[in-house]
Amino acid sequence: MAEIKAEPAQHHTVTIPMADDSAQKPHKTQRVASLDIFRGLTVALMILVDDAGGEWPVIGHAPWHGCNLADFVMPFFLFIVGMAIPLALKRIPGKRKAIQKVGFRTLKLLFWGLLLQGGYSHAPDVLTNGVDMKMIRFCGILQRIAFAYLVVALAEIFLKDAQPKDVSAGHFSVFRLSCWHWLVGACILIMYLALLYGIYVPDWQFTVQNKDSADYGKVFTVACNVRGKLDPPCNAVGYIDREILGINHMYQRPAWRRSKACTVNSPYEGPFKDAAPSWCHAPFEPEGILSSISAILSTIIGVHFGHVLVHLKGHSERLRQWIIVGFALLILGIVLHFTAIPLNKQLYTFSYVCVTSGAAALVFSAIYILVDIWDLKLVFLPLKWIGMNAMLVYVMAAEGIFAGFINGWYYEDPHNTLVYWIQKHIFIGVWHSRRVGILLYVIFAEILFWAIIAGILHRSGIYWKL
Numbered sequence: 001m002a003e004i005k006a007e008p009a010q011h012h013t014v015t016i017p018m019a020d021d022s023a024q025k026p027h028k029t030q031r032v033a034s035l036d037i038f039r040g041l042t043v044a045l046m047i048l049v050d051d052a053g054g055e056w057p058v059i060g061h062a063p064w065h066g067c068n069l070a071d072f073v074m075p076f077f078l079f080i081v082g083m084a085i086p087l088a089l090k091r092i093p094g095k096r097k098a099i100q101k102v103g104f105r106t107l108k109l110l111f112w113g114l115l116l117q118g119g120y121s122h123a124p125d126v127l128t129n130g131v132d133m134k135m136i137r138f139c140g141i142l143q144r145i146a147f148a149y150l151v152v153a154l155a156e157i158f159l160k161d162a163q164p165k166d167v168s169a170g171h172f173s174v175f176r177l178s179c180w181h182w183l184v185g186a187c188i189l190i191m192y193l194a195l196l197y198g199i200y201v202p203d204w205q206f207t208v209q210n211k212d213s214a215d216y217g218k219v220f221t222v223a224c225n226v227r228g229k230l231d232p233p234c235n236a237v238g239y240i241d242r243e244i245l246g247i248n249h250m251y252q253r254p255a256w257r258r259s260k261a262c263t264v265n266s267p268y269e270g271p272f273k274d275a276a277p278s279w280c281h282a283p284f285e286p287e288g289i290l291s292s293i294s295a296i297l298s299t300i301i302g303v304h305f306g307h308v309l310v311h312l313k314g315h316s317e318r319l320r321q322w323i324i325v326g327f328a329l330l331i332l333g334i335v336l337h338f339t340a341i342p343l344n345k346q347l348y349t350f351s352y353v354c355v356t357s358g359a360a361a362l363v364f365s366a367i368y369i370l371v372d373i374w375d376l377k378l379v380f381l382p383l384k385w386i387g388m389n390a391m392l393v394y395v396m397a398a399e400g401i402f403a404g405f406i407n408g409w410y411y412e413d414p415h416n417t418l419v420y421w422i423q424k425h426i427f428i429g430v431w432h433s434r435r436v437g438i439l440l441y442v443i444f445a446e447i448l449f450w451a452i453i454a455g456i457l458h459r460s461g462i463y464w465k466l
Contacts, residue, residue: 032309034368035083037380040387041367042076044447046398049073051442055435057267061286061345063259064232067355071345074141074287075298075356076363081149082302083364085156086310095157102153106146108466113142116399135209138249139241139287147292148299155184156303174321177307178300185300189350192294196347197228199236206247206282213281220278230347232256233279237347241288254284255346284346291348301329301357305364315373319365326361329354382451389454392464397450 049070053060059069092098117140119131159180175182201224208215224234232238241250260266262280264273272280308321333354337343341351370376377384386393396402407417422445428437457463 032368032372033377033380033384034364034371035080036387037371037383038076038364038367038387039080039390040380040383040385040451041363042073042080043386043390043393043398044383044451045069045076046073046394047447047450048442050398051446052439054269055438057258060258060267061255062343063255063257063267064346065230065342065344067343067345067352071343071352072356072359074144074295074345075353076360077141077145078148078295078298079302079305079357079360079364081145082152082299082304083306083309085149085153085299085303086306089153089156089160090310098157099154102150102157105466106150109142109146109149112395112466113140113146114138116395116401117141117143135248137251137285138245139251139285139289139292141287144287144292144295148296151296152181152299152303155181155300174308174312175304177311178304181300181303185297188293188296188300192290193350195240195290196230196236199239200227201225201229201234201236201239204239204242208281209248209283210252215281218281220281222277222279222282230342230344230349232259232261232284233277233282235347237288237290238284240290241285244289245285247283250283250285250288252283254282254286256280256284286346291346294348294350294353297350297353298357298360301325301353302360305361315368319368322361322365322368326358326365328358329361330358333358381455382448385454385458386447386451388458389463391466392457393450393454395464397446 049059049061049068053070057068061070062068089098092101114136118136118138203221203223203225205219205221208218208220210216222233226234229235257263257272257280258265258267258269259280262272262276263270265271304325305322308318312318312321333343333351333356336351336354341349343349343352343355345352367380371380403419406419407414410417423437423441427441427445428434431437431440
């Protein structure tokens with residue numbers, strides 16, 4: 001899976017370079033199970049925070065500045081994309097074939113992204129289909145992954161010839177493999193910071209499009225006339241999306257609606273305060289254009305870790321590189337958060353890139369130790385199965401397609417469905433707590449259930465590739 005996708009087991013192998021790379025000999029391959037498990041863990045986290053975050057806001061997305069558990073999911077996916085790119089492209093002979101493969105996979109990601117998050121796919125308890133083309137959402141999770149994957153994969157293809165063939169286990173020599181990638185990343189960072197702090201944001205207006213809102217059809221004005229601000233209504237990220245995408249094509253329920261400025265129930269969702277600022281009613285695109293440019297950095301960092309995995313043979317050499325870089329990124333991000341640039345998933349700030357990429361590096365290193373060194377694979381089998389059929393679990397569970405299908409069959413009342421009955425009588429009723437019941441429902445009836453389904457499919461050799 002170079003991008004939330006399932007691959008057959010043999011695709012997650014590390015090629016050990018031979019003494020003479022020019023010799024046309026079969027390469028020795030070695031399975032790295034930690035990649036599947038890390039991917040499976042990330043998909044499981046997505047399901048957990050999406051479906052239980054409403055009852056447990058501490059694990060849901062931070063309303064604005066800050067970083068909760070849900071805010072690690074997207075960077076973890078992008079980091080995995082980057083790690084997989086050197087592994088995947090190493091097996092493809094010739095630039096032309098590699099470019100074709102990358103382009104086709106990007107188009108498939110964009111198609112599924114628009115289908116699942118463009119507006120046609122709906123919440124499991126909404127029994128209607130269809131999308132108003134005037135309101136279609138162009139951006140989303142898979143679209144961001146497609147963009148980052150395309151840019152970084154093409155960079156890997158065209159910069160591959162500039163990489164050294166033999167790399168020692170020295171502290172800095174491995175950076176030679178990714179030096180051009182780091183240069184690309186530096187250019188992206190400079191462009192992002194220049195736009196984020198340099199663009200002038202004028203006043204803007206919007207009309208409330210939510211038909212269930214008491215303010216439906218009402219026009220609000222947001223006063224800005226500033227430059228370089230990172231607050232919710234007046235940042236350059238939102239301004240660029242409004243100008244290019246159009247305000248009607250942005251996400252209609254942004255996390256900032258749960259902020260203290262907007263709702264009396266913060267950090268839970270709830271009715272707006274009477275004196276809530278006008279921007280509380282506005283849409284905002286968390287996977288927008290400028291923030292997606294910054295998100296490329298997470299993938300570039302992942303590529304560096306993938307190069308370490310491919311070119312360094314020993315466990316200790318790999319772990320030394322991963323852990324040092326992981327801690328360096330984590331410390332840099334925390335320092336930036338408290339001094340200059342706050343952590344913010346919606347804006348995908350540089351401090352957020354550093355903290356989440358550093359966390360991804362350390363989590364992956366821990367999994368690598370437990371699984372590939374200590375051989376504790378059995379404990380992590382459910383996550384491995386999810387990781388090997390990640391696209392299936394993402395679509396059916398994280399996007400709620402299966403639950404939506406089940407909810408389409410009800411008795412007398414649309415809320416009288418099998419999903420509702422299981423939640424109420426097996427989980428909530430037993431524990432006499434909606435919060436605990438929903439959490440256990442997500443863990444056992446969603447994550448574990450789909451892990452078992454993915455395991456059965458794995459035993460049958462069935463994978464949903466993308």
